[in-house]
Amino acid sequence: MTVNDHPLLQGELRLAGRLDGRFFDLLAALALTGSLQKAAKAAGYSYKGAWLVLDAAQALTHAPLVAKATGGAGGGGTRLTVEGDALLAAWRELQSRHAAFLHEQAAWLATQPALDALLKRMSMKTTARNQFFGRIAGVNPGPATTTVRVALDGGQEVTASLTTPAAHELNVKTGKEALALVKSSEVVLVTDFGGYKLSARNQLAGTVSRVERGAVSSLIGLTLPGGMVVTASVTNDSVDGLGLTVGQPATAVFKAYAVMLAVRD
Template sequence: MSESLLSSSAPAAAEPGSSPAPLELGGSLWLRTGAETIGGATRIALLSAIRETGSITGAAKAVGMSYKAAWDAIDAMNNLAGEALVVRAAGGKGGGGTTLTPRGLRLIETFRAVEREHRKFIERASAAIEDFAVDWAMIGRIGMKTSARNQLYGTVSSVKRGAVNDEVALALPGGQAIVAVLTHESTESLGLTIGASAFALVKASWVMLIVDDAGSGGTLRISARNQLRGTVTRVVRGAVNAEVSLALDHADGGANAPVVTAVVTNESVDALELAEGKPAIAAFKASSVILGTND
């Protein structure tokens, strides 16, 4: 069985301020029997080292394992395979030797052959996909599952350090922005620097809807830091509450406008006269925003 994945071609993280390492398609390969995994590249490397050295001690050293870990791996492989792959000859002043059975030798060759074909597949798949890194990042975002109704993607436009927390602004497609407050540790662990891609999660129940009857078009004087202007696109009433969706004002006229959804009472919908096509403002606190990134 094999697994393909996205990996960086650089072994270490890029230095601050430097360009990120290019992304490429990578993969891993392992052998299974029924529902159990016999081993992957590491265990096959151990078998190969045993073949070359004739010694558990030498093989363990060659693959960077402890002697105990090597024997544990051998026992596991023998048990899962249902037959011996490795046998240890007793006795002698040197303590005997360790050899592979014909089945163990064949397993190495089988793995190497499949590994070569898997590598060719990865190379062909990588060459066939244009803008692979961009597409893969998008696949990761759209496949994300979360209880937060609002999932907004953007780019970090500013990071302001405070005494305890940081204030991070995320520029959304279309020109508006979301501000989040989070700890220094979270900012650093997520790699939130200017220009980095991130997504914001906001529960629908945390969003307040406001109608600016004065038509000022500016920032309203309320404690909620985030005030996103848009147009109501849908109102779905329930027994007590209603779900109201708002397409945010967008620089291109709204064709690709992000949508924010709020859950408010039916009484609020009536009082604010919220209906499809009516302008409104989605407001929520910076502390209500959860930021995340795709690794």
């Protein structure tokens, strides 16, 4: 178990709220090279910036952290003082303890499957506004195309259509956790079918819960039974034409090929 298994479980170590890892990289490089110019470059500071951060740190510690050496066989340079060495050693020990603490919490999370799964879902970053979590309820493979049904927590289903090679690569199997990703621009809202049936596989009925109007288009939130929300990007003309208002029943419609599937290993 590593902390990286839980990208949301992170903690940045700072001393006095200001001295961070980059500052201590500067001290470590300085101890190694004896040259502030080389140490600044290694830690990503300018020479002037390195002196400024050292001055700020010394104002916090009320003790000199570096000392200049002049002349001698080495031609002078900059070294850590006793206080600087002690501070760097303390930082390294605190880093070790901090990492051990995070590993301990990650191990505890592994014993909480529901919370663990929630955090892992949250760790995925994507521009798709609609991210439907569920489990694969059915797989229908074909020579070129495979359709996958994902059962959502609210009782609805989302169907995705993907190439059969992609389905093999994802190793889609019934019962596996999956995320169905759909861009808001792919969602069509229907308020009245007028006696017609649509060919789109995904038709999720709900209630308009949000109308966020922009200069050209609006974001419409449609709450499904169970509380899941579908977001659609709709032109303002369409909003006006449909008379979309909060509390109005509507159906979110999108084709199966518009669904991108993400499956946990």
